[in-house]
Amino acid sequence: MLMSLNRRLSRSWCLMALCLLLVACGGKSGNSKSTQGSPPPGADDEPIAEEASFNTAQGFTVLREPQPRLPLDEPEREFTDADFAAGLPAVKITVPEGLDQSVNQPPYIDNLANVQVVAGEVLEVIYRPQDPEGDIPGMFPNKLPQGSEFADNFDGTKTFRWQPLQMDVGVLQFTVTAVDPVNSAYRSSHPIMIKVVMPKDPATIPNVAPMLDEVLPHTARAGDPVVFELKGIDLNGTIPTLELPDPPAGASFNPHPRFEEVFVLKFTPAEAGEISVPVLARDSVDTSLSSVQNINLTVLAADAFEVPGSALKTLGAARNVQMGFAALQSFYHRPDGGIYAATAVREYDIVTPENSMKMDYINPEPGRYQFAATDNLIAFAQANGMSVHAHPLVWYRQLPGWIESAALADLETHMREYIQRIMGRYADAVSVWDVINEPLESNGQFRDSNPDTGSIWYQAMGPAYIDKALTLARQLDPESSLLINEFDIGMAGAKFDGLMRLVDDLQAREIPLDGIGFQLHVFSSFDQFDELRANFAAVAERGLDIYITELDVALTEGGTPSQQALVYREIAAACLEQPRCRAIQTWGLTDQYSFRTHFDPLPFDRSYQPKSAYEALQSALEP
Numbered sequence: 001m002l003m004s005l006n007r008r009l010s011r012s013w014c015l016m017a018l019c020l021l022l023v024a025c026g027g028k029s030g031n032s033k034s035t036q037g038s039p040p041p042g043a044d045d046e047p048i049a050e051e052a053s054f055n056t057a058q059g060f061t062v063l064r065e066p067q068p069r070l071p072l073d074e075p076e077r078e079f080t081d082a083d084f085a086a087g088l089p090a091v092k093i094t095v096p097e098g099l100d101q102s103v104n105q106p107p108y109i110d111n112l113a114n115v116q117v118v119a120g121e122v123l124e125v126i127y128r129p130q131d132p133e134g135d136i137p138g139m140f141p142n143k144l145p146q147g148s149e150f151a152d153n154f155d156g157t158k159t160f161r162w163q164p165l166q167m168d169v170g171v172l173q174f175t176v177t178a179v180d181p182v183n184s185a186y187r188s189s190h191p192i193m194i195k196v197v198m199p200k201d202p203a204t205i206p207n208v209a210p211m212l213d214e215v216l217p218h219t220a221r222a223g224d225p226v227v228f229e230l231k232g233i234d235l236n237g238t239i240p241t242l243e244l245p246d247p248p249a250g251a252s253f254n255p256h257p258r259f260e261e262v263f264v265l266k267f268t269p270a271e272a273g274e275i276s277v278p279v280l281a282r283d284s285v286d287t288s289l290s291s292v293q294n295i296n297l298t299v300l301a302a303d304a305f306e307v308p309g310s311a312l313k314t315l316g317a318a319r320n321v322q323m324g325f326a327a328l329q330s331f332y333h334r335p336d337g338g339i340y341a342a343t344a345v346r347e348y349d350i351v352t353p354e355n356s357m358k359m360d361y362i363n364p365e366p367g368r369y370q371f372a373a374t375d376n377l378i379a380f381a382q383a384n385g386m387s388v389h390a391h392p393l394v395w396y397r398q399l400p401g402w403i404e405s406a407a408l409a410d411l412e413t414h415m416r417e418y419i420q421r422i423m424g425r426y427a428d429a430v431s432v433w434d435v436i437n438e439p440l441e442s443n444g445q446f447r448d449s450n451p452d453t454g455s456i457w458y459q460a461m462g463p464a465y466i467d468k469a470l471t472l473a474r475q476l477d478p479e480s481s482l483l484i485n486e487f488d489i490g491m492a493g494a495k496f497d498g499l500m501r502l503v504d505d506l507q508a509r510e511i512p513l514d515g516i517g518f519q520l521h522v523f524s525s526f527d528q529f530d531e532l533r534a535n536f537a538a539v540a541e542r543g544l545d546i547y548i549t550e551l552d553v554a555l556t557e558g559g560t561p562s563q564q565a566l567v568y569r570e571i572a573a574a575c576l577e578q579p580r581c582r583a584i585q586t587w588g589l590t591d592q593y594s595f596r597t598h599f600d601p602l603p604f605d606r607s608y609q610p611k612s613a614y615e616a617l618q619s620a621l622e623p
């Protein structure tokens with residue numbers, strides 16, 4: 001912890017020095033209006049080759065960031081001392097429709113208060129739910145701190161018990177909800193804040209055994225290399241060492257080159273079977289303290305991954321449509337990276353980086369760039385004959401803090417520089433750009449200054465930010481397709497109408513635009529196929545290409561795989577009816593890594609087996 005604090009301090013000193021330098025240079029121009037730029041990437045941002053023992057990649061060389069990690073390891077706390085001092089947050093009462101509150105009043109909890117505790121001490125609070133009508137309400141907690149318990153005392157009360165340690169210092173909040181004894185939908189949720197402070201003598205805090213960070217179950221293919229990035233956690237804030245008491249045959253096990261608490265295990269399981277590897281985490285202060293956890297892997301024989309019928313890209317090529325997916329960042333650092341890559345290569349001929357080209361990731365600090373993940377994806381795509389669909393250049397979300405806090409007057413400079421630097425690096429490799437992502441509110445108006453949904457780009461430049469970005473993008477990459485990408489435009493309504501107004505306006509003023517990206521994050525209950533067809537037609541009529549950019553179909557409660565498949569088939573069919581349908585891309589490929597993973601929305605399941613959704617895509621593509 002101290003180490004990273006030092007790094008952080010030295011980095012902020014560097015930044016301060018840099019700012020002073022920039023201020024001094026800015027002063028020279030004598031320009032009083034602030035249009036301060038940020039430094040371009042330098043040689044020290046150039047990725048370097050990673051040793052093969054850290055990844056599963058085959059057919060291309062994986063690069064990694066050259067710099068030490070960013071100080072991301074100490075997440076900003078959501079709550080502050082001021083929040084704690086402001087007292088107990090407001091209770092939230094949920095009243096079911098039709099309930100008469102003059103007859104049945106909401107349940108509540110006795111003697112609630114925010115609590116302060118010293119790290120290392122055990123906190124115990126008894127919560128007693130009450131109901132004005134006399135019965136004992138039910139009660140359950142939410143967002144309990146890691147390592148705490150909420151034990152039933154079998155008399156209606158429950159005891160919250162927690163021994164916070166160094167890692168917990170700060171303010172956090174959890175909620176306790178009381179449930180009405182008569183109507184269980186009638187509830188009152190009470191947020192409670194806990195402030196953990198350091199004791200005068202830190203030596204009084206007990207040293208606990210470190211642990212291995214949770215590893216998800218995975219399925220891999222026999223004969224593929226497997227890597228596990230194993231992370232040790234110590235709630236005392238120190239960094240444990242990891243050891244392998246019983247390593248798999250032929251395994252390598254090395255400390256990660258950038259992350260002190262991570263060790264990388266690599267081996268190649270030759271045959272199908274269940275593999276369990278014990279990992280020991282050892283305390284760095286008291287080496288007699290340790291714990292052992294097993295990591296588990298299911299290995300299936302290669303033929304278990306064979307897929308009947310033609311690959312999507314083969315069927316797509318015959319229909320003049322590219323078939324693609326969004327690639328999980330650093331899939332080659334995952335245990336199942338081998339079968340992930342093999343599935344992608346077999347099925348798809350266009351790929352979008354799911355996260356690595358977002359501004360918060362690729363340009364996290366002024367003058368600091370993280371290119372390795374995108375470089376790697378491009379190397380993977382090129383080694384396998386895939387086109388690259390870049391995403392996104394200008395978006396209101398996933399922005400770095402330095403952009404979010406930049407002066408509005410500087411944002412045009414930052415936007416232009418950013419587009420120049422990213423397109424300058426990647427234009428040759430990219431065939432499609434999501435230049436503008438999600439410019440509209442659900443009412444079809446521009447995202448403006450709403451603190452939750454607004455766009456700082458709009459605040460800084462008005463709608464002209466769109467013209468500026470598209471015009472600059474065309475100058476920098478005259479060959480590629482430039483898109484506006486948007487969600488909730490698969491049906492009729494104010495949002496799609498607003499998008500068409502925007503398109504008409506851009507076209508009237510000859511602002512470059514080649515196509516519309518339909519995200520299509522939908523649900524298995526989706527049935528507005530006629531509206532979707534009409535929207536595709538409206539885009540085509542305007543001489544624009546149609547891209548399905550982020551298709552996934554979440555299984556709603558009660559939804560069935562066959563409904564999901566039907567939605568996939570109908571959406572693909574609707575696009576294919578249009579000669580201007582250029583690509584159909586899903587947002588991910590396996591449910592294992594979907595950003596909507598709880599809804600199993602993708603064509604492949606967690607074991608890379610094709611679902612009916614996959615067969616539906618095949619059947620829609622068949623001539």
Ligand code: XIL
Binds near residue numbers: 487
């Ligand atoms: C999502 C990614 O899938 C997540 O991993 C990330 O945490 C948040 O962003 N619309 C978009 C995508 O344009 O960039 C979003 O991707 C999904 C919604």
